[in-house]
Amino acid sequence: MENVKTNSIKAWILAARPKTLAAAATPVLLGCALAYTDGIFQWIPAILCFLFAFSMQIDANFINDYYDYLKGSDREDRLGPERACAQGWITLSAMKKGMIFITLLSCFWGLLLLKYCGLEMISVGLLCVLFAFLYTAGPYPLAYHGWGDVLVIVFFGFVPVGCTYYTMAHDWTWNVTIACAACGLVSDLLLMLNNYRDREQDKISSKRTLVVRFGEPAGRWAYLVLGILAVGLCSFYAFNGYLMASLLPILFLILHFTTWREMIRIYQGKELNIVLGKTARNIVVFGLLLSLGLIL
Numbered sequence: 001m002e003n004v005k006t007n008s009i010k011a012w013i014l015a016a017r018p019k020t021l022a023a024a025a026t027p028v029l030l031g032c033a034l035a036y037t038d039g040i041f042q043w044i045p046a047i048l049c050f051l052f053a054f055s056m057q058i059d060a061n062f063i064n065d066y067y068d069y070l071k072g073s074d075r076e077d078r079l080g081p082e083r084a085c086a087q088g089w090i091t092l093s094a095m096k097k098g099m100i101f102i103t104l105l106s107c108f109w110g111l112l113l114l115k116y117c118g119l120e121m122i123s124v125g126l127l128c129v130l131f132a133f134l135y136t137a138g139p140y141p142l143a144y145h146g147w148g149d150v151l152v153i154v155f156f157g158f159v160p161v162g163c164t165y166y167t168m169a170h171d172w173t174w175n176v177t178i179a180c181a182a183c184g185l186v187s188d189l190l191l192m193l194n195n196y197r198d199r200e201q202d203k204i205s206s207k208r209t210l211v212v213r214f215g216e217p218a219g220r221w222a223y224l225v226l227g228i229l230a231v232g233l234c235s236f237y238a239f240n241g242y243l244m245a246s247l248l249p250i251l252f253l254i255l256h257f258t259t260w261r262e263m264i265r266i267y268q269g270k271e272l273n274i275v276l277g278k279t280a281r282n283i284v285v286f287g288l289l290l291s292l293g294l295i296l
């Protein structure tokens with residue numbers, strides 16, 4: 001355990017989980033690539049979309065940290081990376097204030113975006129904030145009832161990719177839909193691996209993830225299939241005149257299959273955190289390959 005002074009700057013940086021920000025940036029990058037391909041890319045709304053994505057990711061991290069601790073999910077037998085509240089790095093009262101601040105900051109970036117995307121996007125922004133809380137908070141925390149994967153596909157796929165593009169284009173195309181679905185599926189790899197690693201602890205905490213519901217084999221094969229489906233969706237770009245967008249993501253499968261093999265070899269325990277890091281890397285690689293394929 002790291003020696004961290006309570007409520008210090010270092011404590012807040014650790015609580016923000018900077019390593020998760022790459023996964024938050026990938027969908028926005030894809031939305032920007034789609035806009036660039038259509039000749040409508042704009043720097044200011046693009047930057048604001050990145051800032052909104054980063055602040056919402058940090059907000060979700062704070063909220064999950066706080067409510068998982070209250071629900072007793074972050075116990076001493078936790079296998080994942082250390083959490084700020086559970087380790088005493090951030091007090092509960094300070095984390096409450098942190099959640100309020102970062103939520104308001106997210107809303108601020110959202111308000112600035114309204115100049116470019118229109119008032120119709122207010123509802124989307126409000127849903128982002130609402131579901132960040134509903135994921136682990138409230139009487140029916142969605143993550144505890146197997147809805148996490150659906151939320152990842154929506155809020156790491158359709159919302160950030162589609163809304164980044166819509167902010168600049170005020171339109172929606174089939175190319176956008178394909179990118180949204182592919183990005184959502186590949187982003188779910190991170191959650192699937194988390195749930196695979198934590199399957200025994202989640203049972204104790206009554207956290208009914210898909211891996212807990214259907215067992216270890218289901219989690220193992222779902223991880224592999226998610227990546228294959230994401231690449232398979234990209235093949236449709238070949239029919240829309242974007243051949244490289246259908247071919248370059250295939251390279252992702254090399255990393256994906258290698259990481260999957262390592263996952264099933266390790267099988268359980270904290271060593272799976274190595275696979276977690278490689279999965280995050282793979283998601284970024286997928287986003288870069290697809291973005292490059294769309295631009296070329």
